[in-house]
Amino acid sequence: MAASPVQSKHEISEAGEADLYGACRPVKSFQKLNQIGEGAYGTVYRGIDKANGRMVALKRVILHNEKQDGFPLTSLREIRTLKLIGRHPHCVRLEEIAVGRKRDGVFLVFEYCEHDMAHLIDHMNTRFTSSEVKNLLLQLLRGVAHLHELWIIHRDIKMSNLLYTNAGRLKLADFGLARLYGAPPAPMTPKVVTLWYRAPELLLGSETYDVSIDMWAVGCIFGELLEYKPLLPGGDELEQLKKIFELLGSPNERIWPGVESLPHVASGMVSLRPDRYPYNTVAARLPRLSEGGVDLLNSFLAYDPQKRLNATDAQRHAFFTNERPLPKEDSLMPTFPSRHDEMEAREKERARLSEGQKSSTAMLLKSALFSSSSASRKGLGGREGLKTSGGTIMPVVKKAKHDG
Numbered sequence: 001m002a003a004s005p006v007q008s009k010h011e012i013s014e015a016g017e018a019d020l021y022g023a024c025r026p027v028k029s030f031q032k033l034n035q036i037g038e039g040a041y042g043t044v045y046r047g048i049d050k051a052n053g054r055m056v057a058l059k060r061v062i063l064h065n066e067k068q069d070g071f072p073l074t075s076l077r078e079i080r081t082l083k084l085i086g087r088h089p090h091c092v093r094l095e096e097i098a099v100g101r102k103r104d105g106v107f108l109v110f111e112y113c114e115h116d117m118a119h120l121i122d123h124m125n126t127r128f129t130s131s132e133v134k135n136l137l138l139q140l141l142r143g144v145a146h147l148h149e150l151w152i153i154h155r156d157i158k159m160s161n162l163l164y165t166n167a168g169r170l171k172l173a174d175f176g177l178a179r180l181y182g183a184p185p186a187p188m189t190p191k192v193v194t195l196w197y198r199a200p201e202l203l204l205g206s207e208t209y210d211v212s213i214d215m216w217a218v219g220c221i222f223g224e225l226l227e228y229k230p231l232l233p234g235g236d237e238l239e240q241l242k243k244i245f246e247l248l249g250s251p252n253e254r255i256w257p258g259v260e261s262l263p264h265v266a267s268g269m270v271s272l273r274p275d276r277y278p279y280n281t282v283a284a285r286l287p288r289l290s291e292g293g294v295d296l297l298n299s300f301l302a303y304d305p306q307k308r309l310n311a312t313d314a315q316r317h318a319f320f321t322n323e324r325p326l327p328k329e330d331s332l333m334p335t336f337p338s339r340h341d342e343m344e345a346r347e348k349e350r351a352r353l354s355e356g357q358k359s360s361t362a363m364l365l366k367s368a369l370f371s372s373s374s375a376s377r378k379g380l381g382g383r384e385g386l387k388t389s390g391g392t393i394m395p396v397v398k399k400a401k402h403d404g
C-alpha cells in the first residue's frame with residue numbers, strides 16, 4: 001500500500017521503505033565507492049552491498065527527457081535482455097535493480113568485474129600469450145553462443161564491452177543495444193555496432209540482418225587481441241568500408257550473392273572497386289598467425305553473412321582443438337590488480353591533499369602514483385593513445401609458464 005500523503009518523509013521506517021520500493025532495495029543498501037565507467041546510457045560506480053560486503057557495479061540509468069519519454073527504452077530493453085540471459089559464466093549478471101528517493105535514482109546492480117578488456121590491453125606490460133588469446137576467444141564465443149541460442153543479437157560487441165574478472169573470466173557486458181530477432185528477420189536499423197566492429201552488410205545499408213553481425217565483431221576482436229590495436233579503425237563509414245576492402249579484397253556477386261542489391265551499392269553511393277582491391281591480405285597483415293588462425297579469422301570475416309561462422313561451430317575449429325599451443329585452461333588465466341583500487345586511492349589522496357593534510361605519507365603515496373602513471377607511457381599503450389588513467393598493468397598471478 002502507498003504511504004499516506006500526510007506521513008512525513010522522516011516517519012517512513014526502513015520496513016516501510018521496502019514497501020515503497022516494491023521488490024527493489026533502496027540504493028542506500030549499497031556503499032557507493034568510486035566512479036568506474038561513463039557510457040552513453042549511464043554512469044557506472046563501484047559499490048559494496050552492505051548486507052554481505054560483496055563488491056558490485058551500479059549503473060545509473062540516465063533519464064534524458066523523463067517528462068516526455070518516461071523510463072528510457074534502451075534501459076528497459078537492457079533489463080529485459082539481462083533477465084532473459086539469466087546466469088551465464090560469460091555474460092555479466094544483473095543482480096537486482098536498486099532505487100533512490102528521487103525519480104531519476106534508478107540503478108542496475110551488476111556483479112563486479114575488475115577490468116574492461118579495452119583498458120587492459122592498452123596498459124598491460126606483457127602481451128597475452130597465444131594460448132591465452134585462444135582461451136579469451138573461446139570464452140567470448142561461449143558467451144556469444146549463449147545469446148544467439150536465445151535469439152538475442154548483442155549489436156555492440158567491442159573491446160570495452162568485454163569485462164575481465166580476477167578469476168580470469170571474460171564476460172560480455174552492455175546489452176543496451178541488444179535485440180531479440182525472429183525468422184525471417186524483421187527490418188531493424190543498420191546504424192548499430194561501434195564503427196570499427198560493424199559488419200559490411202550494415203555499412204552497405206542492409207536492414208535485414210541477424211546474429212552474424214555479432215560474429216563479424218568477434219572477428220575484429222580476434223584481430224585486436226593479436227595486434228594490440230584495432231583491426232579496422234575507420235574514421236567514417238566510407239573509410240571503414242575501404243579498410244575492409246583493403247584487408248579482404250572487394251566483395252562481388254560470386255562470393256556474396258546479393259551484394260549489388262544492397263541499398264548503398266544499388267544507389268551508387270558505394271562502388272565495390274573490384275580492380276582496386278583484388279586480394280585477401282589477412283595472412284600478410286598477420287604474419288605470425290598460424291594457418292588455422294588465418295582460416296578462423298577469415299571465417300568470422302566472411303563477406304556473405306550466411307557463410308559467416310557461427311559461435312557454436314567456431315568453438316570446434318581446429319585452431320582450438322588441434323593446433324598447438326592449445327587454449328590455456330580457465331583456471332590458469334592471468335589476473336591483474338584492479339585499476340579501480342588505484343583510481344579510488346587517487347581520489348582519496350586528492351581529497352586529502354585538498355584538505356591541506358600534506359603529511360609525509362601523502363607525499364610518498366603521491367610520488368608512487370606519479371611514477372606508475374608515467375610507466376604507462378613505456379607500456380604497450382597505443383590503441384587509445386597515451387591515456388594515463390592507470391599505470392602499466394602487471395599480471396598478479398601467473399600460474400603457468402609462458403607458453404608462447
Ligand SMILES: Nc1ncnc2c1ncn2[C@@H]1O[C@H](COP(=O)(O)OP(=O)(O)OP(=O)(O)O)[C@@H](O)[C@H]1O
Pocket residue numbers: 036037038039040041042043044057059092110111112113114115116160161163173174175176
Ligand atoms: N559489471 C561491471 N563491472 C565493472 N565495470 C563495469 C561493469 N559494467 C560496466 N563497467 C564499466 O563501465 C563502462 C561503461 O559501461 P556500459 O558499457 O555498460 O555503459 P554504457 O552507458 O552502455 O556504455 P556505452 O557508451 O559503451 O554504450 C564499461 O566499459 C566498464 O569499464
